[in-house]
Amino acid sequence: MKAFYTIALLVLSNIFMTIAWYGHLKLKxxxxxxxxxxxxxxLFSWMIALFEYAVQVPANKxxxxxxxxxxxxxxxxxxxxxxxxVVFTLFAxxxxxxxxxxxxxxxxxxxxxxxxxxxxKE
Numbered sequence: 018m019k020a021f022y023t024i025a026l027l028v029l030s031n032i033f034m035t036i037a038w039y040g041h042l043k044l045k046x047x048x049x050x051x052x053x054x055x056x057x058x059x060l061f062s063w064m065i066a067l068f069e070y071a072v073q074v075p076a077n078k079x080x081x082x083x084x085x086x087x088x089x090x091x092x093x094x095x096x097x098x099x100x101x102x103v104v105f106t107l108f109a110x111x112x113x114x115x116x117x118x119x120x121x122x123x124x125x126x127x128x129x130x131x132x133x134x135x136x137x138k139e
Contacts, residue, residue: 020087023080026072027097031104033069037062039105043112095136099129 041058044050053061080086080093088096106126109116 019079019085023076023086023088023093024096024100026076026079027100028104030069030073030076031097031101033065033072034101035104035108037065037069039108039112040065092136095133099133102126102129 041050041062050058077093078084078086080088082089106118106122110118
């Protein structure tokens with residue numbers, strides 16, 4: 018069950034992270050947001066990133082085998098990176114209609130899945 022909670026929290030964390038890091042690129046389409054200064058955009062992103070950290074830290078704490086979880090620190094990092102790319106891909110394809118998912122992106126993801134496989138191999 019700890020593995021499920023860890024992965025679920027990492028997915029939620031990465032949703033917040035993607036919105037914090039890239040959401041402002043989409044929000045600039047709205048006049049109220051496009052007029053914000055860079056400092057205000059950074060503060061806006063930091064407010065969202067606060068929620069990312071509030072979920073990311075417990076995910077790592079629950080999942081880390083040093084705390085009784087099922088994953089090594091290396092495995093946590095690779096899982097997090099794969100989740101990041103999946104969440105980012107969905108965000109890029111659905112929020113930015115001009116961005117396309119190409120074959121080279123798919124091949125890169127296949128290699129990342131291979132990295133997960135090798136990370137979990139004893």
